[in-house]
Amino acid sequence: MxxxxxxxxxxxxxxxxxxxxxxxxxxxxxxxxxxxxxxxxxADQHSIQFLTSSDFELVRVLEDLIELLVDKNLLLFTELPIAAQKKLIRRRNVRQNLNVTGSLMIDDNDIL
Known part of the structure; x- marks a missing residue:
């Protein structure tokens, strides 16, 4: 402080x-x-700022990498620590909910 x-x-x-x-x-x-x-x-401030701002992007890359490894059966999801499993599941659910509620696509049957 x-x-x-x-x-x-x-x-x-x-x-x-x-x-x-x-x-x-x-x-x-x-x-x-x-x-x-x-x-x-x-001058290190710029490097620190870059690392801090890129952390969020890297988290998404790691999530996608884990999902790819699980999909290809190179990693069992249950091999991850329970805390990691819970965080990944929660993040996936939130992203899916955002995709569903944030969709601006209109079907042919929808009335404007």
């Missing part, structure tokens, strides 16, 4: 465990600027 001090260029120059003043800025320790300061290289 760091409190920060910035320079004129809005770069972090110091971190504090306690607020050094009443108007001290607080940032979570997972903030990109804080992590860049702790790593000692502000």
């Amino acid at each position: 760091p409190y920060i001090k910035r320079d004129q260029n809005h770069q972090i120059i110091a971190l504090f465990a306690e607020p050094p003043s009443k108007d001290a800025e607080y940032l979570p320790s997972s903030d990109i600027d804080v992590m860049g300061f702790l790593n000692g290289n502000p």
Whole structure:
């Protein structure tokens, strides 16, 4: 839970465990600027930001990969830990519900 001090260029120059003043800025320790300061290289902030934003995309890739391996009988779904099975099932159900309710397709029999 760091409190920060910035320079004129809005770069972090110091971190504090306690607020050094009443108007001290607080940032979570997972903030990109804080992590860049702790790593000692502000250029790393872009790499950290990329990794953070691509995590969601990678999760979907992993889900699709698991589904493909199960479909090809290269992996038994029951071999996965129970917690992983529950999460994958829940995500699949939510995605299916979104596809059904979010469909804008109209059949020939539908009346507008």
